[in-house]
Amino acid sequence: MRQVSIVGIGQLPVQKVSAQSLCELGATAVHLAMSHAGVDRVDALFAGNMLSDELQNQKHLAALIADEAGLFGVEALQVRAATATGAAALRMAYLAVASGEAELAVAVGAEKMSQGAATPALAKALDARQEVAAGATLISKNAELMQLYMTQHGMPEDGLANFAVNAHQNALTNPNALFHKPISAQDVRESRLIVPPIRLLDCSPICDGAAAVVLAPSQSARAYTNTPVQILASSVATDRFRMADRRSPLALEAAQLSAQKAFHRANITAQDVSLYEVHDAFSIMACLLLEAAGFAAPGHGWRLAAEGEIGLNGRLPIATLGGLKARGHPIGATALYQTAEIVQQLTGQAGPNQVQNAHIGLLQSVGGAAATVLTHLFSI
């Protein structure tokens, strides 16, 4: 199998409401990434989007973005894994290049959540018959996890506040972030209750955005850039679909399994990770992922945040350019933003948010209530 590297990235500023259409968002991100890689042609395009069926009445988005981008004839397919969809597009581009079927592939994610009712469409990441029919949403499922965590591990209700505080702090200087506003733990504590115990500032925002990355065989990567970033590993795992069927819902077994596979493939351990772009769609999810990926013992993930270990100078910097919470979480685009941010960090292009001696970046993306988790590892 060929080694694969990232040779170009493109990100549009995340916005509450973008003036561009979904398709224009995607094509613009593709152009930015291709221009960054210095190429005017790719062999394949893999698109990540979760909500266009409902919000844009569009079920053929990859070909539409390819056309808008002027890539006549190119292979174009759409990939999905609910809220982990952007990472699925990255994995498909990885497989296309690793297999030798493509010399250059672009993974693009685009989402325009401002155009219609995103929340009911997002709930379709759950089981319609057994979960949604019983009133569940992604927020209520995360609230259930948070409540269980508090009960099981004795965490205080504001124990997760520093995840949001850290994300907002890191977003301040990221021009692509939605929020440029610092918040305090008190702001989190006093924010509106959405589904108890989850408060508004425990949740990532609904927004519009698009990001893309260009992949090439590592062997030829330096033809496109002086600073290629290698994809050390790419893995996917699933859990029992319904939380109610899981032995231990807090264990996030799909996250554990895909992390283990990725670390094994890359022949490294969690201790080697310089920074972790975590799926902080809800703070509780970030906390559980820290435990599942091996950075904290069960019941201790929240302490990493509470004790300041997740900051840019901490033991494990996370959400280094704002995370889902403050950069924003335009679903299908999110993992491509995260990939681009890891590339920024590993190539020393993260500006005031630069993590020192960043060598290895970890990305995890969560589909639904963690029924699917994708893990990617990157190195310079």
Add this chain to the structure above:
Amino acid sequence: MRQVSIVGIGQLPVQKVSAQSLCELGATAVHLAMSHAGVDRVDALFAGNMLSDELQNQKHLAALIADEAGLFGVEALQVRAATATGAAALRMAYLAVASGEAELAVAVGAEKMSQGAATPALAKALDARQEVAAGATLISKNAELMQLYMTQHGMPEDGLANFAVNAHQNALTNPNALFHKPISAQDVRESRLIVPPIRLLDCSPICDGAAAVVLAPSQSARAYTNTPVQILASSVATDRFRMADRRSPLALEAAQLSAQKAFHRANITAQDVSLYEVHDAFSIMACLLLEAAGFAAPGHGWRLAAEGEIGLNGRLPIATLGGLKARGHPIGATALYQTAEIVQQLTGQAGPNQVQNAHIGLLQSVGGAAATVLTHLFSI
């Protein structure tokens, strides 16, 4: 790149209304294919489905099918290319095995169109803003092509009738086909006009179904079956998205390009093809594909049907077990049925429909109004 072979197939009878849920349909097909391959575990599952967002309120189907199939932990992702979605799942499974990331992968397609309004959801394969907003549907786009073809090439209005007659004839002995009813050219001519000049019997039916295939490296394929079928080539191409933007809408450039890529990769020509499972969602599409793939000159595709060349004993047998027209077209499952049927033909398991000396099978799948076309070539 590793060569890849099919080592197991599974098909459920296509039905107007299945008693099984979408997820059960998918899981049953997976079990059939795995049992046919003699395996109780795969490394990855790629699911094809087009309409579950609207019809089953489900956007996380791959993980749900994996769970239903009891494949705890397995990689599971969903892939899409509008109406060519089943072939996209096949391609992803191919890339996973070819790259070395999976030793065994299953591609499954499942669609349950009986549960809600399929036609408006199908129209989302077109451009919502410039085509659907102007009244277009997949039927109207095909009607436009048929009208243009009649005008440009002087084909009589019933010139395509034999495509449907042939498909119904071939479905008679296929236990998985929806229709087991012979029709005559006169039946086609006298069937109800849907969107002129397209009549009811020029269209494939709305239905429920699921099919799956198991892929393995060709090198180890004989560990699972005595009759592995090799995937000689897998390719995807896109055209200008909107028909109105195409230089020559009848040319189906995405079909031409992906066929050329596949023939080149397999180092064969159209003349080497023993049978062709064509995307006869509408008879005009079958006609245009025969031309785009190189079996007839422009304006002459319909003559292959009219002159009986597409029958089981003809020069180029197509829709050999009923095609989309008579086996049925449960969208996301269709290309997996076609793949399974090609495997039946190449391994001498096609019963009374066996094509003599079948060595090479061609499969093409059309997304939307041919903005995306996937081509696969198989050999024994």
